[in-house]
Amino acid sequence: MGKIHIHVDVNGQAYQLQVEEDAFLVDVLRENLNLTGTKKACNEGECGACTVILNGKAVNSCMILASRVDGARILTIEGLGSGDRLHPIQEAFITEGAVQCGYCTPGMIMSAKALLDQNPHPSEGEIRRGLSGNLCRCTGYKKIVQAVKVAAEKMAGQNS
Numbered sequence: 001m002g003k004i005h006i007h008v009d010v011n012g013q014a015y016q017l018q019v020e021e022d023a024f025l026v027d028v029l030r031e032n033l034n035l036t037g038t039k040k041a042c043n044e045g046e047c048g049a050c051t052v053i054l055n056g057k058a059v060n061s062c063m064i065l066a067s068r069v070d071g072a073r074i075l076t077i078e079g080l081g082s083g084d085r086l087h088p089i090q091e092a093f094i095t096e097g098a099v100q101c102g103y104c105t106p107g108m109i110m111s112a113k114a115l116l117d118q119n120p121h122p123s124e125g126e127i128r129r130g131l132s133g134n135l136c137r138c139t140g141y142k143k144i145v146q147a148v149k150v151a152a153e154k155m156a157g158q159n160s
């Protein structure tokens with residue numbers, strides 16, 4: 001397999017990369033760009049640990065060939081928050097006790113961000129549906145759903 005040249009915007013920064021034709025986005029983010037906040041667990045599109053936002057949509061980066069994202073805008077967990085300040089979703093995950101081992105957390109937060117960008121005031125059912133592709137073995141989901149509710153309220157307050 002040969003290499004392919006791509007341009008991508010990751011977290012607001014432009015990159016030109018040479019990627020293997022069969023390389024997956026999760027590996028390019030973690031290995032070429034050292035953005036290891038995006039996790040890799042099942043590697044088959046089942047767990048959501050590798051979720052990033054690609055052109056505004058939450059996707060499993062273990063299922064996307066890097067060679068297909070030429071020209072795309074990608075947001076990873078490292079692109080949330082600003083400087084030392086956490087994003088309200090990150091803050092809410094901490095204050096609501098929604099992080100245990102933390103392995104699912106970056107993917108959960110990226111799915112929550114995509115959801116709240118589309119729907120700033122989701123119902124509990126909409127939150128559960130929005131996070132249905134993200135598995136957590138530790139928390140039982142209740143605190144995660146609560147954290148997304150709290151983040152939505154905070155973000156609504158900030159925008160008013």
Ligand code: FES
Nearest residue numbers: 041043045048062
């Ligand atoms: S690692 Fe991508 S969905 Fe599990």
Ligand code: FES
Nearest residue numbers: 101104136137138
């Ligand atoms: S906090 Fe451990 S898998 Fe979710």
